Structure formats: structure tokens, C-alpha cells
Amino acid sequence: MSYDRASHGMDPTLPPPDAHAALAPWWLDLLALPASGLWPFWAGALGLAVVAVGFPLLLGRPFGVSSAVGRALDPRKELALDRRDDEAPLGSGMIVAPARLPLPRAAARARDTWLANVVFLGSIALGGFVAAISSGTFGVSSYEGVYETLVARGPLGLVALFGGGLFVGFGTQLSGGCTSGHGLVGCARMQAPSIAATATFFGTGVLVSLLLAWVRA
């Protein structure tokens, strides 16, 4: 089973699923649940903003997923930094020599342990799990239908997904942020590097997607 936009009444070329929709004011469509059962844009925006604002308020450092990915996948360095922090816990104000470790500027900020970063990433998956279970879509793949038509099906499709993931992993680490760090937080603070990075990855996403749709249609 896949998510088929047309069968959910989402295809803009199809008439609205019920006649009453034509009588409702246009802005009601923006506030209402889409026919697919997904959240309207404002609910998603609120959810993202709650995390992006709540995170630094509670934890004293900026919210960002790709930096947590980078740290979670660098256990040797992070566990060594954990041992350094054990000697002078956050908030103690103690001054410690950086031992044998070089102390880059980034590590001087409020930081969490390697394990805490892993737990943070795991809890994103847990959130997806709760959402899928509560909406009855657990185990349903969205990589059928549209994806198979546009990119590839079967093993080749999985290779393309791996390749796409490779670009995402390498690109976000090279750029120093992703949709959360550069996109939400950096843009909200009007930081020039983050706005440029966000415009670049959204722009590239649009161009490549239009190209895919044009070539494969």
C-alpha cells in the first residue's frame, strides 16, 4: 500500500470531493485538515516552532539535527569530551585544562554527552512511531507509486535511496546544518550563512525535482 495523492482527493486537477467545499470561504481550506488526514500547514509550523524555541530555552544551545547526527557518529571524540566535562560539569564554572584534547570553539558551548545525542535522535524515531501507531499507518511505505515512477523501483530504487542519503549525510555535514539548524533556527535569526544555505538546498531540491518530473513524466 502506498500514499496515492489522487485517491486521497489531493490531486488539484480533480474536482473537490464534496459539493459543500465550493460554498466554504477559500481560507477555510488553509485551516482545515487536508483530505489525506495530514495536519494543515499551521499545525506543523507550530510543532516545529515549539521545538526550535523550546530547545534552546531548556538546553542552552541551538536546536539542530545534523550536528547531533555528526556527534552520535563520532563516539570516540564525544566520549573523550564527556570525560573532560565530568571533571567540570556544566554550570560549575570550573576552569579546566583541555587535557590532551584540542578544544575547538564549538566544544566550549553547552554540550550534551554522546549518549544524550543518541537518545535525542532515537526520540525523533519514537515520535514518528507514536504518530504512525496513532494514525494506523505503521509499516506503510511512501516509496511506492510516485517514487517508483520518478526514480526507480526494486533494488535500483533502494540504491538510489542510499545514494540520496549519502548526499544528505555528506552535504549537511559539509554545510554545517540542515533543515533544522540552518533552515528553522538560522533563518529565524536572519543569519546570512544560514539563509544562503537554506535558499541553496531548497532551490536545488526544486530544480532536481522539476527535472525528475520533466524527464520521467
Next chain:
Amino acid sequence: MTDARIEGTPQAAPGVITGPVRRLAALSLSGITLGYTLSRVGFTRYDEVHAMFTFADLRLFGVFVVGVILTALGFWLTEPRGLVGKPWHPGTIPGALLFGLGWAISGACPGVVLAQLGEGQAPALAIAAGVIAGTLLHRAVQRRWLRWETR
């Protein structure tokens, strides 16, 4: 050297959680909220992300743009401490180009892959393997050739 030591002092901003267990709880709460939101709004569905990138459905663009506006409003109202801006470096734009390419192909950004795994979307395992490989590859490349800090 002495200056570097003073700069490196771990100092918590007032109001920030310092206890390790409570930090874990706050991180978990943030992660669950993020994963739940990404899933319920449809950022974890290839069809929806593709519809956003091709302008067939502007809803997910709306999620992002309004999300940025609400975040800016939240920052203005609450003035959180510890928001360190990301510096310019030679990888900012090339990295974003590669990320955009990967996002268009796979339909996933780093947070989305994790939410997809939680949703039980089996193909997301291939994306996650790619993200892990890409992250490790970048570290190897950075340690060998690159001379700047990215985060």
C-alpha cells in the same frame, strides 16, 4: 593558551537545565515532538515532499515558512541564551547543494529519516545507511583535507 582555557569554561546560562537526567528528558521531549510533527504533517512521505518541490502542493512550504516566522517570533519573545550563529565557511554552499540534491532524490532530511524509521517505512533503512556513510565520509575528508570548522 591561558586565554583558550578561560574561553573553554563550561558555563550554563540562567534557567538552562543542567542535571544530566533532566537534560535527557528535555532532549527526549524535543525529539518526540519533532518526530511526531514531521510525521503528522507529511514531511516523511516522498509524495508530499515531491509535491512541495514541484509546487504541486504548497502546504509543506507553508509549514516551513510559517515555522520560521513563528520561531523568529518565539525567539523575539523569549530571548533564549546560547544561540550561536553558524559561521561562513567554504563548505556552506557546496554542502547545501549536495543536501538539496539528496533531499530531492530520497525525500528525506536528517530528522525525517529517523521519523520514517519510527514509522516502520522499510526503505528508510537504505536512506539511513546512506546518511551514516555520508557523515563518516565527510569526517574522513574533513580530517584529511579541509581546514575549517563546520559546527
